[in-house]
Amino acid sequence: MEYSFKEIEPRWQERWREDKTYRVEVDASRPKFYVLDMFPYPSGAGLHVGHPLGYIASDIYSRYKRLKGFNVLHPMGYDAFGLPAEQYAIQTGQHPAVTTEKNTARYREQLDKIGFSFDWDREVRTCDPAYYKWTQWAFLKMFAHYYDRAAQQAKPIEELVARFEQNGTEGVDAASTVELHFTAEEWNNKSEAEKEQVLQNYRLAFRADTMVNWCPKLGTVLANDEVKDGLSVRGGHPVEQKRMKQWLLRVTAYAQRMLDGLDNLEWSDSLKEIQRNWIGRSVGAQVFFDIVGNDKKLEIFTTRPDTIFGVTFMVIAPEHEMLSELTTAEQKEAVEAYIAEAKKRSERERMAETKRVSGVFTGSYAINPFTGREIPIYASDYVLSGYGTGAIMAVPAHDSRDWAFARHFGLEITPVVEGGNIEESSYDAKEGKMINSDFLTGMDVKEAIPMMFQEVEKRGLGKKLINYRLRDAIFSRQRYWGEPFPIYYKEDTAYPLAEEQLPLELPPIANFGPTEQGEPPLARAEGWCNEEGYPFELSTMPGFAGSSAYFLRYMDPKNNEALVSREANDYWRQVDLYVGGIEHATGHLMYSRFWNMFLYDLGYVCEEEPFRKLVNQGMIQGRSNFVYRVVGTNKFVSLGLKEQYETQEIHVDVNIVKNDILDLEAFKQWMPDFANAEFILEDGKYICGWAIEKMSKSMYNVVNPDYIVENYGADTLRMYEMFLGPLEQSKPWDTNGIDGVHKFLKRLWRLFYDRDGKYLVTEEQASEKELRTLHKTIKKVTEDIEHFSFNTSVAAFMICLNELDDCSKREILEPLVVLLAPFAPHICEELYHALGHTTSVCDATYPAFEEKYLTLSTFEYPVSINGKLRFKKEYDLNLDPASIQADVVNQPEAQKWIEGKTPKKVIVVKGKIINIVI
């Protein structure tokens, strides 16, 4: 009987579905473990072989934990709102819900074939009203709260209103868009709309008129993490800066907590570093500079207050609100020309030309508060309006950008720190002795910085301040296929829906593009207003809204009363292991931490951080194959001979190439153009060229998991994906090599059944050697799983089989099958039952290794003498190292090399003699 995966795998998948083998419930008697995958966006292209990599790893870990006695929550769902379905809808008129449903079914079919242990009863879809009710609910909560910085916590907005009514802004320390000051009287005299206007400055979900990333091609605004190099991440369309009124989430309120929280997470250092950079904390000083002939002061932010004696000019951003006021009559024309030019340049150009120096003198002067000198104020786009105060004090001697600017405009460069050669470049390092700096002169930079923080405060010039690069997240999209905002408008004032009115369902429309007036598609919806006729918000929520709390919903997916019940949350708490791509570092992984912290502040969840341990699987790249057409003919020349001809390189479908050898018949049938192809072969074969590229349809290098399952089985696919290399490393998919893993499973099968289907397993006692092999394997595999080193654990199974040498003893095979079950569940389930069990291998007991089998016997070790002699001898581990030394020295073999001399030194490491020095 042959190993027939085609028969075995569907049979067990069916059985698992019927028996609900993977259903999981709260069970206080057992320890819990929560393993989560990043849920997929169901795209029309279906899964390729790279998508399941992380899912397979997490599935192995889930199954392993289950065998170890944990109650494992391992759910799956779909991130179903999104751009591609909507773009498709605009082109075809087909409703995104229909496309999404179709794609989801296809995904499910593909996932099922791989044999995952998901509890599908807990499936969530972000586009399901019963699900997005809770996305809208969280939004309403954010709308109804502000962030109290003193208490480091979100609090109800009513508490803030009460404080305003009592004392105005006096004593209020709240996260806000701009710092406001008013008295209780002023507050109480405001109209309802005016009060709301003020509150928008504090709400955690708020509407503001800000500079946003506007993508004209997509017709929507985008968050910072959705833009890269001035292009939209989805589609690669140009993005411009535009002032618009948009909904935002005040994620900046949580900047410090998100930064601090990283320290206690088991995430990779590189991922933590990306988040730290994205938050971008910097400690500096706010300093106010007097302006000549103006009562107002110019506020700047600097991290180098120590260099203040070297300030020779000031620079403000072209968008700075004081620019027109600072511009003198003589400079008006030049400044306006500069602003006009700066506006014309796209964000992309501006970023590409960072070396270009441009700017304009405003005509005004500021006064250096320490030297009393008058210094010119310039405007330049190298100063960003969005960071700090949009104004800087320029220290050309110690900042390379200021240096370039000073050189360009012929401004003075005064060194204040010793070091470097300021004729050639600025000296930016934060080390050295201070010079030309009055009372700082002679000090070290490291002493001068804290000294100046004090001095600035003492003189009333400003104060120490912490700045973050993190921006509030733009939360509205001018799109259809997303969660509607539970918001309606009276005049221009936003009002929340009552919780009881949720979910506010997406209305049906027929045309999915923006209106002629440029309004979002929801403007086309009939009766898109509340009972009183007040219109609802026309934008919808962004993609990250639905994925920000889905891990909580899995804990209690059918609850209609709460996002997650207290009972379920208290049990499952947080995700113990999260597996997914690093591309979500500054998007989803930031937003869901924010979202979770907010719910934590409100007492809805019991853990501040959502994901305790996170593993980033690497990307699977494609491995493309090429054929070489002789130019102007229909002849194709094999790789080794192509230098003799003038050839054209053509991508060929990797599925008709094996081990880089082209299947000639399949090639002829592949495309009509090649039906009459002729070949110039080498050794009777056509050898293709290859290259590592992104896996994509246009490169014909997409390998479909169904294809692998069809030809080798799910168990082979699972093991081969793990065998390919370390989980976290990016690597190309190469179907060559899959035979090795497949052969392993066939050999395992052979230990149970011979060719004629005769059952071979015996009750015979295992030998010492066999037991050693088994226990060595258990130890190795267990350790490797714990370290997510699945490639080496697969190798360990292969070594085990090599060493076992056709052993068909139950004593060995039964533990082995359980050990292998997380990797190859179908065949192991089959073999486990063949051993006489009637329950699932998922409920077996994980085999423990016994140390005695590993340590009882003697072991081999090497000895080298002066790096020359190498010989082996077996010793008992329990022997005293000293006696081993004596023994080795006295051995004739060793003596021959020592040649009668007394060794100077015998080096023993962990009871092993490593070297003898004569």
Next chain:
RNA sequence: GCGGAUAUGGUGUAAUUGGUAGCCACGACAGACUUAGGAUCUGUUGCCUCACGGCGUGGGGGUUCGAGUCCCUUUAUCCGCACCA
């Protein structure tokens, strides 16, 4: 420019964490069984050399009895951030 990661046979990789470099596979070569093989099994396979032996973990240097592993330096590739004051 700043930050992070990686570099080992023809290929994917491994290395008890400072201790015989190349485990486990793929591929290749040879053989066995076969009508046949893209099945199965056995053997060989880092490089140079008939061999003895020598060389070998991107390059150069260092620490050490001993370095793929630690330190310095350099090159290449990938990733993240990018006028962040």
